[in-house]
Amino acid sequence: MGAMKQDLVYEILNELPAGVMLADDSGGIIFANNAAIEYLGIGREGLKEINIDHLLQHGTRKKEIMLRTKGNERVTVNLSKKVLSNGWTVIILNDITEVHQLQQELLKMDKLATVGELTSGIAHEIRNPLAGIKTTAQALSEEIPAQDHRSVYISKIIMEIDRLNKLLLNFFDFAKPKALYIRPFDVKRVIENTIYMIKDTAKANRVQIMEFYPTNTISINADPDMIQQVLMNIFINAVQSMSAGGRMEVHLVEKDSHILIEVSDTGKGIPENIRSRIFDPFFTTKPKGIGLGLSISYRIIKMHSGSITFTSSDAGTKFTVNLSKDIKG
Numbered sequence: 500m501g502a503m504k505q506d507l508v509y510e511i512l513n514e515l516p517a518g519v520m521l522a523d524d525s526g527g528i529i530f531a532n533n534a535a536i537e538y539l540g541i542g543r544e545g546l547k548e549i550n551i552d553h554l555l556q557h558g559t560r561k562k563e564i565m566l567r568t569k570g571n572e573r574v575t576v577n578l579s580k581k582v583l584s585n586g587w588t589v590i591i592l593n594d595i596t597e598v599h600q601l602q603q604e605l606l607k608m609d610k611l612a613t614v615g616e617l618t619s620g621i622a623h624e625i626r627n628p629l630a631g632i633k634t635t636a637q638a639l640s641e642e643i644p645a646q647d648h649r650s651v652y653i654s655k656i657i658m659e660i661d662r663l664n665k666l667l668l669n670f671f672d673f674a675k676p677k678a679l680y681i682r683p684f685d686v687k688r689v690i691e692n693t694i695y696m697i698k699d700t701a702k703a704n705r706v707q708i709m710e711f712y713p714t715n716t717i718s719i720n721a722d723p724d725m726i727q728q729v730l731m732n733i734f735i736n737a738v739q740s741m742s743a744g745g746r747m748e749v750h751l752v753e754k755d756s757h758i759l760i761e762v763s764d765t766g767k768g769i770p771e772n773i774r775s776r777i778f779d780p781f782f783t784t785k786p787k788g789i790g791l792g793l794s795i796s797y798r799i800i801k802m803h804s805g806s807i808t809f810t811s812s813d814a815g816t817k818f819t820v821n822l823s824k825d826i827k828g
Protein backbone atom coordinates (compact mmCIF):
# COMPACT_ATOMS: atom_id res chain seq x y z
CA MET A 500 0.00 0.00 0.00
CA GLY A 501 1.44 3.37 -1.00
CA ALA A 502 1.84 6.07 1.62
CA MET A 503 -1.03 8.16 0.27
CA LYS A 504 -3.36 5.22 0.14
CA GLN A 505 -2.58 4.15 3.67
CA ASP A 506 -3.35 7.62 4.99
CA LEU A 507 -6.63 7.53 3.20
CA VAL A 508 -7.51 4.15 4.72
CA TYR A 509 -6.69 5.51 8.18
CA GLU A 510 -8.81 8.55 7.52
CA ILE A 511 -11.76 6.46 6.45
CA LEU A 512 -11.39 4.14 9.42
CA ASN A 513 -11.25 7.09 11.78
CA GLU A 514 -14.44 8.54 10.33
CA LEU A 515 -16.39 5.31 10.90
CA PRO A 516 -18.97 5.41 13.70
CA ALA A 517 -18.07 1.82 14.59
CA GLY A 518 -14.95 0.96 16.54
CA VAL A 519 -12.35 -0.98 14.58
CA MET A 520 -9.32 -2.59 16.14
CA LEU A 521 -6.59 -4.84 14.96
CA ALA A 522 -4.79 -7.18 17.34
CA ASP A 523 -1.74 -9.29 16.66
CA ASP A 524 -1.57 -12.98 17.48
CA SER A 525 -0.53 -12.31 21.08
CA GLY A 526 -3.64 -10.16 21.63
CA GLY A 527 -1.83 -6.82 21.70
CA ILE A 528 -3.61 -3.99 19.92
CA ILE A 529 -1.72 -2.67 16.96
CA PHE A 530 -4.39 -0.39 15.61
CA ALA A 531 -7.54 1.24 16.88
CA ASN A 532 -9.62 3.88 15.16
CA ASN A 533 -11.03 6.95 16.92
CA ALA A 534 -14.39 5.37 17.69
CA ALA A 535 -12.74 2.36 19.35
CA ILE A 536 -10.59 4.63 21.49
CA GLU A 537 -13.65 6.62 22.46
CA TYR A 538 -15.59 3.48 23.45
CA LEU A 539 -12.72 2.08 25.46
CA GLY A 540 -12.45 5.34 27.37
CA ILE A 541 -8.67 5.47 27.06
CA GLY A 542 -6.18 7.62 25.25
CA ARG A 543 -3.97 6.32 22.46
CA GLU A 544 -1.26 5.79 25.04
CA GLY A 545 -3.57 3.44 27.00
CA LEU A 546 -3.86 1.07 24.06
CA LYS A 547 -0.68 -0.77 25.02
CA GLU A 548 -2.30 -1.78 28.29
CA ILE A 549 -5.23 -3.47 26.65
CA ASN A 550 -5.16 -7.12 25.85
CA ILE A 551 -7.82 -8.22 23.47
CA ASP A 552 -8.32 -11.66 25.05
CA HIS A 553 -9.02 -9.95 28.32
CA LEU A 554 -11.55 -7.68 26.64
CA LEU A 555 -13.26 -10.59 24.96
CA GLN A 556 -13.57 -12.37 28.29
CA HIS A 557 -15.44 -9.38 29.69
CA GLY A 558 -18.14 -9.71 27.11
CA THR A 559 -21.33 -11.59 27.86
CA ARG A 560 -22.26 -14.58 25.78
CA LYS A 561 -23.97 -12.26 23.39
CA LYS A 562 -20.64 -10.40 23.26
CA GLU A 563 -22.10 -7.26 24.71
CA ILE A 564 -19.85 -5.23 26.92
CA MET A 565 -20.45 -2.21 29.06
CA LEU A 566 -17.78 0.42 28.78
CA ARG A 567 -17.26 3.86 30.11
CA THR A 568 -15.93 6.48 27.71
CA LYS A 569 -13.42 9.13 28.64
CA GLY A 570 -16.28 11.61 28.96
CA ASN A 571 -17.59 9.16 31.58
CA GLU A 572 -20.57 8.18 29.48
CA ARG A 573 -21.81 4.64 29.81
CA VAL A 574 -21.95 2.79 26.53
CA THR A 575 -22.93 -0.73 25.62
CA VAL A 576 -21.12 -2.10 22.64
CA ASN A 577 -21.56 -5.23 20.68
CA LEU A 578 -18.29 -6.89 19.92
CA SER A 579 -17.59 -9.04 16.89
CA LYS A 580 -14.28 -10.43 15.78
CA LYS A 581 -12.74 -12.11 12.83
CA VAL A 582 -9.40 -13.91 12.81
CA LEU A 583 -7.35 -13.16 9.71
CA SER A 584 -5.23 -15.69 7.84
CA ASN A 585 -2.01 -14.40 9.46
CA GLY A 586 -3.41 -14.96 12.97
CA TRP A 587 -4.26 -11.34 13.62
CA THR A 588 -7.75 -10.40 14.75
CA VAL A 589 -10.06 -7.64 13.58
CA ILE A 590 -12.49 -6.49 16.25
CA ILE A 591 -15.53 -4.40 15.44
CA LEU A 592 -17.32 -2.51 18.23
CA ASN A 593 -20.84 -1.34 17.54
CA ASP A 594 -22.54 1.13 19.85
CA ILE A 595 -25.84 -0.45 20.87
CA THR A 596 -26.45 1.73 23.92
CA GLU A 597 -29.85 2.91 22.75
CA VAL A 598 -31.01 -0.53 21.72
CA HIS A 599 -29.81 -1.83 25.04
CA GLN A 600 -31.69 0.89 26.96
CA LEU A 601 -34.87 0.17 25.03
CA GLN A 602 -34.48 -3.51 25.81
CA GLN A 603 -34.08 -2.71 29.50
CA GLU A 604 -37.22 -0.55 29.46
CA LEU A 605 -39.19 -3.29 27.76
CA LEU A 606 -37.91 -5.79 30.27
CA LYS A 607 -39.08 -3.55 33.10
CA MET A 608 -42.53 -3.17 31.58
CA ASP A 609 -42.67 -6.86 31.02
CA LYS A 610 -41.72 -7.53 34.61
CA LEU A 611 -44.37 -5.07 35.76
CA ALA A 612 -47.04 -6.83 33.75
CA THR A 613 -45.95 -10.20 35.12
CA VAL A 614 -45.95 -8.92 38.68
CA GLY A 615 -49.40 -7.47 38.12
CA GLU A 616 -50.77 -10.78 36.91
CA LEU A 617 -48.98 -12.80 39.54
CA THR A 618 -50.13 -10.66 42.42
CA SER A 619 -53.72 -10.51 41.35
CA GLY A 620 -53.71 -14.31 41.40
CA ILE A 621 -51.78 -14.64 44.64
CA ALA A 622 -53.62 -11.81 46.36
CA HIS A 623 -56.87 -13.57 45.71
CA GLU A 624 -55.55 -16.89 47.00
CA ILE A 625 -54.15 -15.34 50.16
CA ARG A 626 -56.97 -13.02 51.04
CA ASN A 627 -59.57 -15.76 51.40
CA PRO A 628 -57.77 -17.78 54.08
CA LEU A 629 -56.72 -14.50 55.66
CA ALA A 630 -60.37 -13.52 56.01
CA GLY A 631 -60.92 -16.90 57.71
CA ILE A 632 -58.06 -16.31 60.12
CA LYS A 633 -59.40 -12.89 60.96
CA THR A 634 -62.90 -14.17 61.70
CA THR A 635 -61.44 -16.86 63.96
CA ALA A 636 -59.25 -14.35 65.77
CA GLN A 637 -62.23 -12.06 66.28
CA ALA A 638 -64.30 -14.95 67.67
CA LEU A 639 -61.44 -15.73 70.03
CA SER A 640 -61.19 -12.13 71.18
CA GLU A 641 -64.87 -12.21 72.14
CA GLU A 642 -64.20 -15.19 74.39
CA ILE A 643 -61.31 -13.54 76.17
CA PRO A 644 -62.20 -10.78 78.63
CA ALA A 645 -60.79 -7.42 77.64
CA GLN A 646 -58.72 -7.12 80.83
CA ASP A 647 -56.97 -10.44 80.10
CA HIS A 648 -53.43 -9.64 78.98
CA ARG A 649 -53.78 -12.17 76.16
CA SER A 650 -56.33 -9.99 74.40
CA VAL A 651 -53.39 -7.81 73.35
CA TYR A 652 -52.02 -10.72 71.34
CA ILE A 653 -55.32 -11.19 69.56
CA SER A 654 -55.62 -7.54 68.62
CA LYS A 655 -52.07 -7.72 67.36
CA ILE A 656 -53.00 -10.70 65.17
CA ILE A 657 -55.98 -8.83 63.80
CA MET A 658 -53.94 -5.73 63.17
CA GLU A 659 -51.32 -7.72 61.32
CA ILE A 660 -53.97 -9.41 59.21
CA ASP A 661 -55.35 -6.03 58.27
CA ARG A 662 -51.88 -4.92 57.36
CA LEU A 663 -51.32 -8.00 55.21
CA ASN A 664 -54.57 -7.35 53.45
CA LYS A 665 -53.53 -3.82 52.76
CA LEU A 666 -50.12 -4.94 51.65
CA LEU A 667 -51.66 -7.33 49.17
CA LEU A 668 -53.96 -4.63 47.89
CA ASN A 669 -51.10 -2.18 47.54
CA PHE A 670 -48.88 -4.67 45.83
CA PHE A 671 -51.68 -5.43 43.46
CA ASP A 672 -52.23 -1.71 42.98
CA PHE A 673 -48.68 -1.30 41.86
CA ALA A 674 -49.59 -1.96 38.27
CA LYS A 675 -52.84 -0.04 38.67
CA PRO A 676 -52.40 2.72 41.26
CA LYS A 677 -55.21 3.52 43.62
CA ALA A 678 -56.68 6.98 44.05
CA LEU A 679 -55.79 8.94 47.15
CA TYR A 680 -58.24 9.03 50.01
CA ILE A 681 -57.39 12.39 51.54
CA ARG A 682 -58.50 13.07 55.09
CA PRO A 683 -57.16 14.88 58.12
CA PHE A 684 -55.06 12.84 60.55
CA ASP A 685 -52.52 13.17 63.32
CA VAL A 686 -49.08 12.51 61.80
CA LYS A 687 -47.51 11.51 65.10
CA ARG A 688 -50.13 8.79 65.52
CA VAL A 689 -49.38 7.33 62.10
CA ILE A 690 -45.63 7.36 62.78
CA GLU A 691 -46.16 5.69 66.15
CA ASN A 692 -48.43 3.02 64.66
CA THR A 693 -45.89 2.23 61.99
CA ILE A 694 -43.07 2.01 64.50
CA TYR A 695 -45.19 -0.31 66.59
CA MET A 696 -45.49 -2.64 63.62
CA ILE A 697 -41.75 -2.90 63.06
CA LYS A 698 -40.55 -2.77 66.65
CA ASP A 699 -40.13 -6.53 66.97
CA THR A 700 -38.09 -6.72 63.80
CA ALA A 701 -36.01 -3.79 65.04
CA LYS A 702 -35.46 -5.48 68.38
CA ALA A 703 -34.42 -8.73 66.73
CA ASN A 704 -31.88 -6.71 64.73
CA ARG A 705 -30.67 -4.90 67.85
CA VAL A 706 -31.84 -1.60 66.42
CA GLN A 707 -32.74 1.09 68.90
CA ILE A 708 -35.50 3.45 67.79
CA MET A 709 -35.69 7.06 68.93
CA GLU A 710 -38.63 9.32 68.17
CA PHE A 711 -38.70 13.12 68.22
CA TYR A 712 -41.96 15.03 67.96
CA PRO A 713 -42.92 18.66 68.35
CA THR A 714 -44.96 19.37 71.48
CA ASN A 715 -48.02 20.45 69.53
CA THR A 716 -50.22 18.05 67.60
CA ILE A 717 -49.66 18.15 63.86
CA SER A 718 -52.64 17.27 61.80
CA ILE A 719 -52.31 17.12 58.03
CA ASN A 720 -54.61 16.46 55.15
CA ALA A 721 -53.32 13.46 53.19
CA ASP A 722 -53.87 9.74 52.73
CA PRO A 723 -52.78 8.23 56.08
CA ASP A 724 -52.67 4.63 54.84
CA MET A 725 -50.41 5.55 52.00
CA ILE A 726 -48.17 7.67 54.20
CA GLN A 727 -47.98 4.75 56.59
CA GLN A 728 -46.93 2.52 53.73
CA VAL A 729 -44.15 4.95 52.79
CA LEU A 730 -42.91 5.12 56.38
CA MET A 731 -43.03 1.37 56.67
CA ASN A 732 -40.82 0.98 53.60
CA ILE A 733 -38.32 3.55 54.86
CA PHE A 734 -38.24 2.07 58.38
CA ILE A 735 -37.79 -1.48 57.14
CA ASN A 736 -34.99 -0.40 54.81
CA ALA A 737 -33.31 1.42 57.69
CA VAL A 738 -33.52 -1.63 59.96
CA GLN A 739 -32.28 -3.90 57.18
CA SER A 740 -29.28 -1.64 56.59
CA MET A 741 -28.12 -2.21 60.17
CA SER A 742 -27.40 -5.91 60.16
CA ALA A 743 -25.10 -5.52 63.14
CA GLY A 744 -27.50 -3.34 65.09
CA GLY A 745 -27.62 0.41 65.38
CA ARG A 746 -29.95 3.33 65.90
CA MET A 747 -32.87 4.66 63.89
CA GLU A 748 -34.06 8.17 64.59
CA VAL A 749 -37.37 9.55 63.44
CA HIS A 750 -37.91 13.29 63.56
CA LEU A 751 -41.18 15.01 62.81
CA VAL A 752 -40.60 18.65 61.98
CA GLU A 753 -43.09 21.37 61.19
CA LYS A 754 -41.93 23.90 58.64
CA ASP A 755 -44.40 26.62 57.64
CA SER A 756 -47.03 24.97 55.48
CA HIS A 757 -45.04 21.73 55.30
CA ILE A 758 -43.98 18.85 57.49
CA LEU A 759 -40.76 16.91 57.30
CA ILE A 760 -40.41 13.34 58.40
CA GLU A 761 -36.73 12.51 58.72
CA VAL A 762 -35.59 8.95 59.19
CA SER A 763 -31.92 8.34 59.81
CA ASP A 764 -30.06 5.12 60.39
CA THR A 765 -26.53 4.22 61.39
CA GLY A 766 -26.39 1.51 58.74
CA LYS A 767 -23.98 0.69 56.00
CA GLY A 768 -25.07 3.53 53.70
CA ILE A 769 -25.99 3.55 50.03
CA PRO A 770 -22.98 3.17 47.73
CA GLU A 771 -22.54 6.11 45.40
CA ASN A 772 -22.81 4.07 42.24
CA ILE A 773 -26.36 2.89 43.00
CA ARG A 774 -27.79 6.13 44.39
CA SER A 775 -29.41 7.08 41.11
CA ARG A 776 -31.22 3.78 40.92
CA ILE A 777 -32.73 3.08 44.33
CA PHE A 778 -36.14 4.48 43.36
CA ASP A 779 -36.33 2.31 40.23
CA PRO A 780 -38.88 -0.49 40.34
CA PHE A 781 -37.22 -3.84 40.94
CA PHE A 782 -33.90 -2.32 41.87
CA THR A 783 -32.65 -4.22 44.89
CA THR A 784 -29.35 -5.23 46.43
CA LYS A 785 -30.99 -7.70 48.79
CA PRO A 786 -31.05 -11.43 48.12
CA LYS A 787 -34.73 -11.60 49.05
CA GLY A 788 -35.68 -8.06 48.04
CA ILE A 789 -38.20 -7.23 45.37
CA GLY A 790 -37.08 -3.66 44.93
CA LEU A 791 -40.56 -2.19 45.01
CA GLY A 792 -40.48 -0.49 48.42
CA LEU A 793 -38.93 2.79 47.41
CA SER A 794 -40.49 2.97 43.98
CA ILE A 795 -43.96 2.63 45.49
CA SER A 796 -43.05 5.18 48.17
CA TYR A 797 -41.76 7.57 45.56
CA ARG A 798 -44.96 7.32 43.61
CA ILE A 799 -47.12 7.81 46.69
CA ILE A 800 -45.21 10.92 47.71
CA LYS A 801 -45.39 12.28 44.14
CA MET A 802 -49.15 11.71 44.21
CA HIS A 803 -49.17 13.92 47.29
CA SER A 804 -47.06 16.53 45.46
CA GLY A 805 -44.38 16.03 48.09
CA SER A 806 -40.78 14.97 47.85
CA ILE A 807 -38.66 12.13 49.14
CA THR A 808 -34.92 12.64 49.24
CA PHE A 809 -31.93 11.13 50.97
CA THR A 810 -28.35 11.69 51.93
CA SER A 811 -25.99 8.85 52.63
CA SER A 812 -22.44 8.05 53.69
CA ASP A 813 -20.79 4.95 55.05
CA ALA A 814 -21.90 6.08 58.50
CA GLY A 815 -25.57 5.83 57.58
CA THR A 816 -28.47 7.18 55.60
CA LYS A 817 -31.14 9.80 56.13
CA PHE A 818 -34.40 9.85 54.22
CA THR A 819 -36.54 12.98 54.28
CA VAL A 820 -40.19 13.04 53.33
CA ASN A 821 -41.52 16.52 52.71
CA LEU A 822 -45.29 16.93 52.59
CA SER A 823 -47.60 19.87 52.34
CA LYS A 824 -49.95 20.03 55.33
CA ASP A 825 -52.90 20.45 53.09
CA ILE A 826 -53.03 18.41 49.95
CA LYS A 827 -55.92 18.92 47.64
CA GLY A 828 -56.54 15.40 46.35
Ligand SMILES: Nc1ncnc2c1ncn2[C@@H]1O[C@H](COP(=O)(O)OP(=O)(O)OP(=O)(O)O)[C@@H](O)[C@H]1O
Nearest residue numbers: 736737740768777783784788789790791792793816
Ligand atom coordinates in the same frame (compact mmCIF):
# COMPACT_ATOMS: atom_id res chain seq x y z
N1 LIG B 1 -31.59 2.99 54.61
C1 LIG B 1 -30.91 2.36 53.64
N2 LIG B 1 -29.61 2.03 53.83
C2 LIG B 1 -28.91 1.41 52.86
N3 LIG B 1 -29.41 1.07 51.64
C3 LIG B 1 -30.69 1.38 51.38
C4 LIG B 1 -31.51 2.04 52.35
N4 LIG B 1 -32.73 2.22 51.80
C5 LIG B 1 -32.68 1.71 50.56
N5 LIG B 1 -31.46 1.18 50.29
C6 LIG B 1 -31.02 0.57 49.02
O1 LIG B 1 -32.02 0.79 48.05
C7 LIG B 1 -32.44 -0.45 47.46
C8 LIG B 1 -33.89 -0.34 47.04
O2 LIG B 1 -34.74 -0.24 48.17
P1 LIG B 1 -36.24 -0.75 48.05
O3 LIG B 1 -36.90 -0.55 49.37
O4 LIG B 1 -36.90 -0.12 46.87
O5 LIG B 1 -36.11 -2.29 47.71
P2 LIG B 1 -35.62 -3.47 48.68
O6 LIG B 1 -35.62 -3.01 50.10
O7 LIG B 1 -34.34 -3.99 48.16
O8 LIG B 1 -36.75 -4.56 48.46
P3 LIG B 1 -38.27 -4.48 48.99
O9 LIG B 1 -38.45 -3.16 49.67
O10 LIG B 1 -39.12 -4.61 47.77
O11 LIG B 1 -38.36 -5.62 49.92
C9 LIG B 1 -32.14 -1.49 48.52
O12 LIG B 1 -31.98 -2.78 48.00
C10 LIG B 1 -30.85 -0.94 49.15
O13 LIG B 1 -29.74 -1.29 48.37
Ligand SMILES: [Mg+2]
Nearest residue numbers: 732736792793
Ligand atom coordinates in the same frame (compact mmCIF):
# COMPACT_ATOMS: atom_id res chain seq x y z
MG1 LIG C 1 -37.28 -2.02 50.96
